[in-house]
Amino acid sequence: MPVGFSHQHVSSAEPSVAAIAARRRATLLLSAILVPLGLVTLVAMMLLWPSGDRSSVSVADPYATADGVRFDRGTVREVAEADCPSSQPTVDAGGTALTCTIAFTQPARGGAPVPVEVTPELAMTGAVEPGDEIRYLDLASVVEGGAAPYVFVDFVRSVPIVALAVLYAVVVIAVARWRGLRAMIGLVGALLVLAQFILPGLVEGAPPLLLGLVGSIAIMYGVLYFAHGFSARTSTALLGTVFGLAVTAGLAAWSTDAAHLTGVGDDSAYALVNASDELSISSIILCGLIISGLGVLNDVTITQSSAVWELYELAPDTSGRRLFGSAMRIGRDHIASTVYTIAFAYAGAALPVLILVSLYDRALIDTLTSGELAEEVVRTLVGSIGLVLAIPLTTLIAVLVVKAVGPRSARGRHDDVPGEGATVPIAGGTGPLAPGERLVALGERRARGAEPGE
Structure with a gap:
């Protein structure tokens, strides 16, 4: 007992x-x-x-566009193999249109769906599917004659990445509590x-x-x-x-x-x-x-x-x-x-x-x-x-x-945990404290929130 x-x-x-x-x-x-x-x-x-002076550095911005060209966002409604819109000038000259993967996309700004050409490398993976939100290049105002080409640029990943970040924060705080929160704030400072x-x-x-x-x-x-x-x-x-x-x-x-x-x-x-x-x-x-x-x-x-x-x-x-x-x-x-x-x-x-x-x-x-x-x-x-x-x-x-x-x-x-062999009050008198019972006492002491070395 x-x-x-x-x-x-x-x-x-x-x-x-x-x-x-x-x-x-x-x-x-x-x-x-x-x-x-x-x-x-x-x-x-x-x-x-x-100093913040970057005048000596000149880097071409891959997201910079010419006048009249812009990046748009939209939701893919259908993916199909069709004639490439960008080959329309070739067809007009009597040539044969090339076949490519087209993502018919509903623009976020409204209007009719537009045919967005998917790059061959991405088309081989089959990654573009109906319901995907994508970012594409709109060349409508700079293309002369024929169908205006819309070129796939990237997926819009904001929702899944933000969801993962929120889940990560919740898990860290739930397990590590305030120390986990402080660690994440410290990470933000480190990135700064x-x-x-x-x-x-x-x-x-x-x-x-x-x-x-x-x-x-x-x-x-x-x-x-x-x-x-x-x-x-x-x-x-x-x-x-x-x-x-x-x-x-x-x-x-x-x-x-x-x-x-x-x-x-x-x-x-x-x-x-x-x-x-x-x-x-x-x-x-x-x-x-x-x-x-x-x-x-x-x-x-x-x-x-x-x-x-x-x-x-x-x-x-x-x-x-x-x-x-x-x-x-x-x-x-x-x-x-x-x-x-x-x-x-x-x-x-x-x-x-x-x-x-x-x-x-x-x-x-x-x-x-x-x-x-x-x-x-x-x-x-x-x-x-x-x-x-x-x-x-x-x-x-x-x-x-x-x-x-x-x-x-x-x-x-x-101080509040007797040592091994110490005489302690027990039912009906006093008796020695066994080593295992001292470890139990240490565990109870730990449960009250103390941290080692602090």
């Missing part, structure tokens, strides 16, 4: 002078590193902040830093290594503290993240040059090369290598830091060495799963390229080091090395900090 006990303080003594001093030393140590680093990052952002600081800085020719490192550190300061709160645990994760970023930046700078990552095989790179003499594709790739590992790096460091506090909470008398070893066992599992995550994330996003290069009659090593795949292979390797090295350092910092702040944390979390 379970032994009952009342939640009473075994000892109400205040933390000792030594515990208070240890607490202050830990706080001062973290502050002595992170506060100056934050100030340096802020000053660097101010010095590197882009990317859009207002990093991207314009690259356009203006700012040093890519410094730009990527400063921008990434600024993002991590905001995201980590806003989502997880100001605590020793968060500060520990931030230190580990900064270390991982430094390693990633160093490896990115070396590998971009050593592996000759020029990016000239990409259509977007060609457009940027022709847009300005100041734009360097290698610089953009270098900055991209640094930014690409931010999310996973943040994930492993905050998880490792939290794991140390969770382990310490369950066994506050564990030595630092054993605590480090236990947390590293968790970290090794995390390393393995994270490496898979990075590799599969790329494989899923680049399946067409992978299928194409797999059809080439080339050796595997030649395929992996080819221009089509080299950049992504290097990105995966650089990011993985940075996060793998960040895990042991984050764990070490977390162990040192948790042992320093431990007297307060243990007392604040467990």
